[in-house]
Amino acid sequence: MVDPEKKDTDKESRKIKSVARMKEIMTQYYIEAKTAGQTGKKVAWITSGGPVEFLIAMDVIPVYPENHGAMIGASKMGVGLCEKAEEMGYSRDLCSYARSDIACAAINGGPIGGLPRPDFLVCCNNICGTVMKWYEAVSRYYHVPLFILDTPFIHTRFSDAAKRYVIDQTYEYIRFLEEQCGKKMDMDRMREVGKLAVSGLRLWQEVLDTAAHKPAPMTAFDAFFHLALIVTLRGTQITVDYYRQLKQEMEERIRKGIAMVPNEKYRLLWDNLPVWYKTRWLSEKFSSRDACLAGDTYTSAWSGVLDLIDENNFIETGSVAYSSVYINVSLDMMFDTLKKLIEKYDVDGLVMHSNRSCKPYSFGQYDLAKMVMKKLNIPTLILEADMVDERSFSDSQIETRIDAFMETLAGKR
Amino acid sequence: MITAGIDIGSITAKAAVLNDGHILGTRLMFTGYDARQAGKTVMAELLQAAGVQREEIRAVVATGYGRNTVDFANKTITEITCHAAGGHFINPKVRFIIDVGGQDSKVIRLDENGRVLDFAMNDKCAAGTGRFLEVMARALEVDLDKFGEICLAAKHPAKISSICTVFAESEVISLIAQGEMRENIIAGIHDSVASRISAMAKRVGVVAPVMMTGGVAKNIGAVKALENKLETPIQVSEYAQINGAIGAALLARNLSP
Numbered sequence A: 001m002v003d004p005e006k007k008d009t010d011k012e013s014r015k016i017k018s019v020a021r022m023k024e025i026m027t028q029y030y031i032e033a034k035t036a037g038q039t040g041k042k043v044a045w046i047t048s049g050g051p052v053e054f055l056i057a058m059d060v061i062p063v064y065p066e067n068h069g070a071m072i073g074a075s076k077m078g079v080g081l082c083e084k085a086e087e088m089g090y091s092r093d094l095c096s097y098a099r100s101d102i103a104c105a106a107i108n109g110g111p112i113g114g115l116p117r118p119d120f121l122v123c124c125n126n127i128c129g130t131v132m133k134w135y136e137a138v139s140r141y142y143h144v145p146l147f148i149l150d151t152p153f154i155h156t157r158f159s160d161a162a163k164r165y166v167i168d169q170t171y172e173y174i175r176f177l178e179e180q181c182g183k184k185m186d187m188d189r190m191r192e193v194g195k196l197a198v199s200g201l202r203l204w205q206e207v208l209d210t211a212a213h214k215p216a217p218m219t220a221f222d223a224f225f226h227l228a229l230i231v232t233l234r235g236t237q238i239t240v241d242y243y244r245q246l247k248q249e250m251e252e253r254i255r256k257g258i259a260m261v262p263n264e265k266y267r268l269l270w271d272n273l274p275v276w277y278k279t280r281w282l283s284e285k286f287s288s289r290d291a292c293l294a295g296d297t298y299t300s301a302w303s304g305v306l307d308l309i310d311e312n313n314f315i316e317t318g319s320v321a322y323s324s325v326y327i328n329v330s331l332d333m334m335f336d337t338l339k340k341l342i343e344k345y346d347v348d349g350l351v352m353h354s355n356r357s358c359k360p361y362s363f364g365q366y367d368l369a370k371m372v373m374k375k376l377n378i379p380t381l382i383l384e385a386d387m388v389d390e391r392s393f394s395d396s397q398i399e400t401r402i403d404a405f406m407e408t409l410a411g412k413r
Numbered sequence B: 001m002i003t004a005g006i007d008i009g010s011i012t013a014k015a016a017v018l019n020d021g022h023i024l025g026t027r028l029m030f031t032g033y034d035a036r037q038a039g040k041t042v043m044a045e046l047l048q049a050a051g052v053q054r055e056e057i058r059a060v061v062a063t064g065y066g067r068n069t070v071d072f073a074n075k076t077i078t079e080i081t082c083h084a085a086g087g088h089f090i091n092p093k094v095r096f097i098i099d100v101g102g103q104d105s106k107v108i109r110l111d112e113n114g115r116v117l118d119f120a121m122n123d124k125c126a127a128g129t130g131r132f133l134e135v136m137a138r139a140l141e142v143d144l145d146k147f148g149e150i151c152l153a154a155k156h157p158a159k160i161s162s163i164c165t166v167f168a169e170s171e172v173i174s175l176i177a178q179g180e181m182r183e184n185i186i187a188g189i190h191d192s193v194a195s196r197i198s199a200m201a202k203r204v205g206v207v208a209p210v211m212m213t214g215g216v217a218k219n220i221g222a223v224k225a226l227e228n229k230l231e232t233p234i235q236v237s238e239y240a241q242i243n244g245a246i247g248a249a250l251l252a253r254n255l256s257p
Ligand code: SF4
Pocket: A066, A095, A096, A097, A098, A127, A128, A129, A130, A131, A273, A357, A358, A359, A360, A361
C-alpha cells in the first residue's frame, strides 16, 4: 500500500520553489504599473510579440493586454467578460483576449480591476492581424496615440527589402517614443537593454532545454507560468536574474532526479496557447496517464528567434528577428520548428490545441499534423478549445480524446 | 475465458458477453437519465438472456460516454479503442471504421492487428450525428426507423446547405413550405450528414475496407449517402450497434484478473 504521507512529501518535493519569487516579481510589476499615475511614469500597452526593449530603454512601463488576458483566463473570469464584450457588439468570433480585455477596460473588471490607463500604444502585427483592430479600438477608447510596427509575413525567406522596411520602422518607433516621452533615447542605455534582452532570452531557452532531460524536471505547463517575464520584462536585469535562478533550480532537480511527472513514460509536445482556465486539469490528466508534456511551440516562440539577434546591434536586428516568430512564417517553416522540437524533446506524440480564438496559430494545424505523421511518424491529438472562453471547452469530450490518444500510444509500444 | 463489455452511450446502453471469441449474447436498452442504473440493468438483462452467471465472468470493460459510471467494471477504455477492436473482430480485413452514434461521430483508421493508427471525433456539434437525423425526422413527422429507406426513392435530393442543426431545421421547414417532395428533402438531409462525416473521414485518410458502426449504421439512407461521398462500399455488420460493447468484452480478455 502507498503510504499517504510519503506520497504528499513527494508531491511537495516536485513543486518548483522559484514560483514564489516569480509571483513576487509579477505582483511588484503590476503594482508599479497600476500606480504609474502617481509616480509620473509613462505606461504603454504593447502586444506580446512587440519589441518591448525600446520601452524599457525609455523607462516606460510596458503593459500587456495579452498577459492580462491570460490572467483573466486563469482566474476563470473569461466567460463573464467575453459575454460583456459581446453585449457591447463584439463578435464571438473575435479573439477572447481582445474580447475579455476590451470588456475589462469598459467596466474596470477582471482579476486586477482593469489595466492602468495607457499613455500610448505599441502594436506589432507579427502575431496576428487581430491586434491591429483591437489596438485601434483601444486607441479610440482612451484617445491615445498608437504606433503600429508592421512585420511582413515570411513565406520562404526574409528579403533584404522587407528587412529594410522593418528596420526603417524601428527608427520611426524610436522617434515616436522620443516624442511621447519628450526626451531623446539614451543609446548607451538601449545597447545595455538589448544585451540584457538577449541574455534573458538565452537563459529562458536554457530553462526550456532542461526539459529535454528524461525524466523532465519541468513540463510545458510550468513553462506557461514562468514565461510571463520573458514577455513582459524582457531587457531587464530582474528577468536575467530570475531565469538564472530558475535554470539552477532545474539543473538541481535533474541532479537529484526530481521529475515533474512521477512516472514519466510518454513524452508529448504541446502546440498553441495554453487553455488558461484548464492548465491544472490538463496537467493532472496527462500526468495521471504518465505523460509528460516536455515542450511546446508557444513558450519557445520568443527565444526561438534568438539566433537572428545581434546583441551588439539590437536596434537593427531585434525587430527583424521578432518578425520571424513561429506564427508569422509559412507552414513549411513551422514544420521545421516542430521537427526540431520533436527531436529535441524526443516526444512520442503531438498535442495540438485548436484554439478557436487564435486563428493564425490554429490555421494549418491539420496540415502540420499530417506532415508530422508522414515525415516523422509522430501521431497528433487535436483538442478543440479556447484559451480564455470556457464555453468552448467540454471536460468529458476532451477527456475521451486524451484517453483514446494515450491508448493509441500505448498500443504502439 | 468469459468476459463482458458495457457501452454506455448517450441514448442507448449496450452490453455483450463473449467466451474466447464467441459471442454468447448481446443486449441493448435506452440509457435514460440514470446512466449508472442503465449499466447495472443492461448487465443483468444480458446475463439472463445469455444464461451466464455473474461469477463466470472474469473481467468487465466499460466504454462510451458513461464509462466512468459503471462501477463494477475492471477497467474503462475509450470507444475509439473498443470500436477498433470490435470491428477488427467482426472482420479482420477492415481498416477504417465510421461510428455514428446519438451525440457524436468518430472515424478510426486501424492496422492489420486492430490497433488504432489515427482517429477524429466530432462532438462539438449535432450536425453529422444521429441527433441531427432525429431532429429532422421529427420536423418531417417521419418515423426514425423509416427515415433512411424513404430517401432511396428520391429522384432529386434537395440541397441543405446549413451545417447548423437549428438552421438546417428551418431550411427543411421552408422546403416543406415550397412543396418539395418529402423523399427529396430526406435525401438532402442524409447527404448533409454524410458530407460532415466524410470531411472528417478524409481528414484522417480513408482506407478500404470501410465498416460503419453505431446506431446510424442501421439507417440505409445514411450508409448509401456516405458510400457515395466516399466512393467506396461500406460494410455494416448485424452487430453494428453493439460493436463497441463487443470490443470492450474482447479487450477485457487482456486484463489479468
Ligand atoms: S489572435 Fe492569437 S496572436 Fe492575436 S491576440 Fe489573439 S491570441 Fe494573440
